[in-house]
Amino acid sequence: MKFPILLDIQSAFKTFTRNKARSFLTTLGIIIGVASVIATVSIGQGASASVQDAINALGSNLLIILPGSSNLGGVQTGFGELNTMTLSDAKAIRKLPAVKTDSANIRMTEQVIWRGNNWGTSVMGTSSTFPIIKNWPVTNGEFFDPQQNSTAANVAVIGTTVATQLFGLMNPVGHIILIHNVPFKIIGELKAIGFNAFGQDQDDIVVIPITTMMEKVAGITWVNIIMVSAKSKQDTALAQNQITALLRQRHHIPPHKPNDFYVRNLTQIAQTAGSSAQIFTILLAAVAAVSLLVGGIGIMNIMLVSVTERTKEIGIRMAVGAKKNDILKQFLIESSVLSLFGGILGIGLGIGISDLISIITPLKTILTIEPIIISIIFSVGVGVFFGFYPAYKASNLNPVEALRYE
Amino acid sequence: MNDFQKNNGDDNIVVINLEHIGMIYKTGIINYEALKDINLTIYKGEFFSIMGASGSGKSTLMNILGCLDKPTSGKYFLEGMDVSKLDKDLLAEIRNKKIGFVFQGFNLIQRLSVIENVELPLFYAGIPHKEAVIEAKDALRLVDIAENKENNFPNQISGGEQQRVAIARAIVHNASIIMADEPTGNLDSVRSSELMSFFKKINEERNVTIILVTHEPVVAAFAKKHIIVKDGHIVND
Numbered sequence: 257m258k259f260p261i262l263l264d265i266q267s268a269f270k271t272f273t274r275n276k277a278r279s280f281l282t283t284l285g286i287i288i289g290v291a292s293v294i295a296t297v298s299i300g301q302g303a304s305a306s307v308q309d310a311i312n313a314l315g316s317n318l319l320i321i322l323p324g325s326s327n328l329g330g331v332q333t334g335f336g337e338l339n340t341m342t343l344s345d346a347k348a349i350r351k352l353p354a355v356k357t358d359s360a361n362i363r364m365t366e367q368v369i370w371r372g373n374n375w376g377t378s379v380m381g382t383s384s385t386f387p388i389i390k391n392w393p394v395t396n397g398e399f400f401d402p403q404q405n406s407t408a409a410n411v412a413v414i415g416t417t418v419a420t421q422l423f424g425l426m427n428p429v430g431h432i433i434l435i436h437n438v439p440f441k442i443i444g445e446l447k448a449i450g451f452n453a454f455g456q457d458q459d460d461i462v463v464i465p466i467t468t469m470m471e472k473v474a475g476i477t478w479v480n481i482i483m484v485s486a487k488s489k490q491d492t493a494l495a496q497n498q499i500t501a502l503l504r505q506r507h508h509i510p511p512h513k514p515n516d517f518y519v520r521n522l523t524q525i526a527q528t529a530g531s532s533a534q535i536f537t538i539l540l541a542a543v544a545a546v547s548l549l550v551g552g553i554g555i556m557n558i559m560l561v562s563v564t565e566r567t568k569e570i571g572i573r574m575a576v577g578a579k580k581n582d583i584l585k586q587f588l589i590e591s592s593v594l595s596l597f598g599g600i601l602g603i604g605l606g607i608g609i610s611d612l613i614s615i616i617t618p619l620k621t622i623l624t625i626e627p628i629i630i631s632i633i634f635s636v637g638v639g640v641f642f643g644f645y646p647a648y649k650a651s652n653l654n655p656v657e658a659l660r661y662e
Numbered sequence: 663m664n665d666f667q668k669n670n671g672d673d674n675i676v677v678i679n680l681e682h683i684g685m686i687y688k689t690g691i692i693n694y695e696a697l698k699d700i701n702l703t704i705y706k707g708e709f710f711s712i713m714g715a716s717g718s719g720k721s722t723l724m725n726i727l728g729c730l731d732k733p734t735s736g737k738y739f740l741e742g743m744d745v746s747k748l749d750k751d752l753l754a755e756i757r758n759k760k761i762g763f764v765f766q767g768f769n770l771i772q773r774l775s776v777i778e779n780v781e782l783p784l785f786y787a788g789i790p791h792k793e794a795v796i797e798a799k800d801a802l803r804l805v806d807i808a809e810n811k812e813n814n815f816p817n818q819i820s821g822g823e824q825q826r827v828a829i830a831r832a833i834v835h836n837a838s839i840i841m842a843d844e845p846t847g848n849l850d851s852v853r854s855s856e857l858m859s860f861f862k863k864i865n866e867e868r869n870v871t872i873i874l875v876t877h878e879p880v881v882a883a884f885a886k887k888h889i890i891v892k893d894g895h896i897v898n899d
């Protein structure tokens with residue numbers, strides 16, 4: 257075109273500022289559509305990142321063994337309820353060639369007592385390398401050493417949730433607590449790390465040497481979770497097979513019967529969770545995108561009304577020399593400026609919603625530039641696409657008839 | 663050709679020449695013949711009036727002269743060029759370059775300011791904005807619109823001022839022909855004669871050809887040359 261497009265945009269803006277309420281209502285669909293795309297994508301990206309964090313937090317090669325039978329879709333009944341796994345199972349597993357010897361974890365739910373206070377928590381027997389493997393340091397006091405592990409010392413390191421529940425604001429280090437009626441000296445407190453991707457409070461934990469766990473806390477012989485690490489990433493599948501074979505043999509399960517336990521590679525579970533988070537995001541964003549389309553129809557509707565209302569104006573413009581393309585461009589620019597304006601408001605709203613979600617819910621949200629750029633392009637696209645028919649209609653008016661329109 | 667004497671045009675330059683123009687409106691099954699074999703020559707600088715009863719075909723003729731509509735038969739030479747077969751966009755360009763319209767009710771765009779209304783033909787001619795502003799200001803000065811009203815909207819100025827703004831818009835791009843279809847239709851006699859004096863001034867000072875449709879003899883009296891249309895024919899005055 258010969259004249260600057262800026263003049264058209266400026267004139268489009270003038271049109272909207274004349275009728276602020278109507279312009280705002282017209283773009284409401286776009287605003288809501290873009291805002292929901294931005295918010296859902298930020299939630300989805302936050303979830304994917306949390307899952308990624310969880311994978312890192314779990315350490316590599318981790319295997320988790322649970323009692324219970326697995327059904328087809330991986331949905332199990334009586335999770336952690338069946339008394340089929342014993343401490344000697346755990347010991348035997350640790351001796352398997354593909355399993356790291358010092359890496360076994362045993363978790364049990366126990367009451368922990370200090371003076372009059374008691375708190376039900378997860379007690380974990382583990383090795384002295386726990387803070388390094390889990391990348392989870394002690395901030396107050398210290399972790400038990402290999403010596404304490406091999407001598408089955410009565411020492412415990414507690415998470416901040418347990419510390420707060422039992423000791424309030426007091427320093428817990430040095431105090432004696434009872435676990436399963438066995439006294440333990442608290443030697444350290446773990447750094448607070450909050451909730452994991454599955455919504456569990458990871459700080460609600462007591463960590464003791466695995467030997468102590470097995471020899472002294474093991475008044476019960478049933479365990480409801482065993483965690484071990486494979487020797488290497490490549491060994492994960494092998495370790496999984498060895499554990500399965502071992503437990504089937506120890507539990508005397510005939511070949512045609514299903515397992516009464518469950519071996520899961522946690523990295524796989526986390527990755528599955530990650531990809532389902534992604535699919536979920538795509539689905540949500542698709543639903544949000546539908547509302548963008550509905551917003552586009554709103555714009556088309558108003559642009560059609562506008563073309564009818566301004567038939568006379570179009571006639572005048574044609575009489576003084578506007579060509580088809582001039583009219584087409586004028587209305588296309590109006591509809592795209594309108595939806596771009598809605599898109600920008602929607603981005604602002606979406607960022608607000610995403611921030612609000614991260615503040616008032618435990619969900620993590622992550623905003624990246626891509627959905628913002630895509631939203632802007634998409635909203636201009638919606639304006640052009642849905643503005644085209646009204647603009648085309650306007651540009652094809654007959655000047656004589658348009659001028660006669662009252 | 664035509665039987666009229668040239669009485670105020672100069673140099674014998676023909677600006678408009680219609681040859682056997684016919685116009686048939688197709689309305690459903692019935693075809694209505696609004697113009698029949700119109701032959702007409704208009705010279706540069708003429709002040710020309712078209713009169714006739716309502717429904718006689720004046721507006722139909724005017725729309726063809728103004729390149730807003732195409733005749734169904736015949737030839738229309740505008741400044742020597744046959745425009746009767748041109749497409750919509752070329753006709754728009756011709757209207758933009760050569761013709762200024764003054765409509766009944768003036769047809770200013772209400773959403774645009776006075777000066778923006780006047781700039782419109784320049785805008786579509788692709789004239790840079792800065793230049794367009796200067797030319798629009800000149801045109802407004804010529805029709806006595808105070809500078810402080812340039813940024814007003816049409817509904818903020820008087821009816822008399824609106825009609826002058828409409829004239830400014832018609833002359834801003836140095837149109838060689840001004841066409842007005844019953845411009846005084848909604849005006850009282852004072853405002854009518856004011857408008858006609860402006861036409862007269864432009865006609866005399868700028869040698870602009872003026873073609874006026876009216877059914878009021880008082881208004882037609884300002885013109886130097888007249889035709890009467892009756893049932894789609896030109897009949898002698």
Ligand SMILES: Nc1ncnc2c1ncn2[C@@H]1O[C@H](COP(=O)(O)OP(=O)(O)O)[C@@H](O)[C@H]1O
Nearest residue numbers: 687689694696715716717718719720721722723
């Ligand atoms: N678009 C149209 N379709 C059909 N008939 C029309 C159309 N425009 C005008 N006419 C008819 O043509 C005749 C001449 O109309 P017009 O030129 O407007 O007359 P005038 O301006 O002299 O009153 C009228 O009978 C009118 O009904």
Ligand SMILES: [Mg+2]
Nearest residue numbers: 720721722843
């Ligand atoms: Mg008429």
